[in-house]
Amino acid sequence: MKASNRAVLMVLQNAPYVLFVVLLIVFGLMSDRFLAFNNFRNIIIQAAPIAILAIGMTFVLLIGHIDLSIGASMYLTASVLAIYLTGLPWPLGLLAVIVMAGVIGAINGAVVTRLGVASFIVTLATLFVLRGIAMWLSNTRTLMFPDPITDLNRTYFLGIPSAITAFILVFAVSWLVLHQTPFGRQVYAVGGDPEAARKAGLPVQRIVFICFVIAGICAGIGGFVSITQIGAVGPKYGDQIEFSAIAAAVLGGVSLFGGRGSVVGTVFGAILIRTVQNGLNIINADPYIYPLVTAAIIFIAVAIDGLRTRIIERLERRTIRPLEAQ
Amino acid sequence: MAKLLEVEGLTKSFFGVTVLHEVTFSLDRGEALGLVGENGSGKSTSMNILGGVHQPSAGIMRLEGTDYAPANPRAAMEAGIAFIHQELNLFPNLTIEENLFIDAFPRRSILPLIDRAQIRRRSEELLAQVDLAHKPSTSVSRLSQGERQLVEIAKALSRNARLIIFDEPTTSLTRPEVERLFAIIDRLKARGIGIIYISHALEDVMTVCDHVTVLRDGHVAGGGRTSELDLQKIISMMVGRSIDAIYPERTVKPRPDVVLEVTGLSQPGVAENITFKIHAGEVVGLAGLMGAGRSELARMLFGLDPFLHGTITIDGKELVKPTPQKAMEAGIAFLTEDRRGEGLVMDFSISDNMVLASLEDMAGALGLLDTGRIAKAAREMGASMHLSTTQVDETLVKHLSGGNQQKVVIGKWLRRAPKLFILDEPTRGIDVGAKQEVYRIINRLVEDGSAVLLISSEIEELIGLSDRILTITRGELTGEFARRDFDREAIMTAATGLAGSREAAE
8 A cells, every 4th residue: 555545544544533633723723712721621521411422322333223212311311300309319319310211221122122123213212202201290391400419510529520520430431341341342243243143152132232221321321410510401301412422423433334433433523523512602603503513524524434435445456466657 | 983973864854844864974083074965955954953053853963972962053062063154254343363252252350351361362372273374453354255264263273173064165265265275174184173064166075075975855865985986976976867968068159240349458456458359149268266357357347347448349339438337238247256245135036136137127107117027027037047936026035045046146137138248157156957057048148149258267167168268367368268279277377377478279
């Protein structure tokens, strides 16, 4: 491979990172507040809920499935917490949310594996069911959370804001699980080729089921972090957030067909999306163009990824005779 | 000492139909047994029983003297039986070492973390045993087909396999890779591992195996030491009659009108100044080693790969910047070497597959597809090619044997009445009976005035079918032989690039 080709490939391979640097420069030139340390800390804090959701989504995408119900799951678990469990100290409240969201994930996983229904359909159905239950329980009122929970937003653990602590913990554990445990490697195997995984004697159904539970648990944690930040949930809470999570993962290089990508990319994708929104905010852009710009960034990154695959294919095409200087 | 494997009176019925009748064979440690037979002769069923996929209706199996009756594939694996299937069971998105240990990762103490140091060390040992010069951390997606097979063998070794079963292991390997595989098999034998080798490539079976068992219609039709058998004998055991004329007689001679004319076709790194003609009613064979540029040339003709210089002319009309669509409109049909990947939609029925390349002819009023017309066309085509089933509407292609799948792909292209039919390895992995059917189809094609470009790794097949043979090496045509000058040695020499100049035959 020629050096110039290699350089092009390097750029394409790291397209999201290159885009990130470009954005930093552009926003940095437009506003001197953008490149401040505090601003970056805010970006990470704001990105935390989506990043945690996207990490859970990554597990499901890696096995070639999808979970559309995480936003609804956030809404239902938050509603139950606000209506019935207000007296609980926050660690128990967090635990309760995680258990509920985990059970929802388990239901998704069980239907997908036992009944063999496509996960897109199953989780679309649970999305409506969960949202329906939550609206019925809350009568679509806006529910407020007590101070002990909202105070968490201003709490520090070892000098790190609580949202960032949760973010780092979820990221570290999920990275370890995916890359350093047999289960994690088997997730990639199942996503890469389910048929081969079955023939290799891997417990495919169990692995798929566990990935849905993990997505559920991440929805619980991500939801909890977000309610500490906003303090109140209404009927639109968590609406369509699953698509932001999927976008973050895809932006970070996770394949929708399974077997490719990692949580490192996903986390980066979530931060990148948040950085764009933060930058637009700082330069006082029209709020209505936020989604357009975000969509453009996602589109560019995914288009570059497609281009990269084609270029690699061309560069790696077999040559059967020496190339002569023409 | 007891034999490594003894199979006695193995019988299997499915829903009252007996597909295996008292099959008996055995092999010793360090021996290779070739298992041959046409598709449907019972090879797969016996291997599925051996592998614990099916349970036998009667009969016993013994492994080193002890009774062996695996309840499931896992039990077979634990008993030391490993399968290397034609379609490899690896994960390209994982590394070599992860593939080797995917179902049994060693762990670090009680934590569920993978002991990376240990799998690295053990992988290095295993890869050394199969002569694979790659780091264990290399992604499998970077390996060639032959290298992936070595990974599978290493995996078998890591499970302490006593018996390794190879099912059509050479179909997607280049010749050097085949040689290397055979060397590894010899080494496995030397270590006392037993080998069962299943293949349609009978020459390979003769090279690798010490014994051969021939199956026909679920019975053992014969067998013996390979040193005491020859190909002709094995083939006649397989088909139950002696085949003198594998290649059917052709009644027509090539006509003078040129169908395909290629001049100066060049593409850096792939092809250099390729010039040849094919006439109406002529079969031109293209001989060359795998990776010599045979398939690449075919792909260029069909517009799948680009070329820098040269022209392709069909019936006197130049194909400018060909695409598959333009090539098809000009009357070219192309049977790819990978029928699973490129030629067929496995989940479609036979009739849906057959009309796939000619859908526009199947539309009636308003441009809607006429299902009656489709079914009729598919039934006629199926009957004319002796397809194994007449249920062309209901049978899914994935349920057909390799030979019948191949007939469906060919049938798909025949519907377009091609002027030029490019056939890339049309008989690979299919049995003798289906092969003959393919040969008859080729004859019918040229009798109807089509031109055929036939690519094959089997020199005998090229000699049996072609009017002319071209040899290709490293993307260059190195020889041309007319039918009366056909000589195995000379063609092989030209195809391996040993002969220097192009020998003019006319």
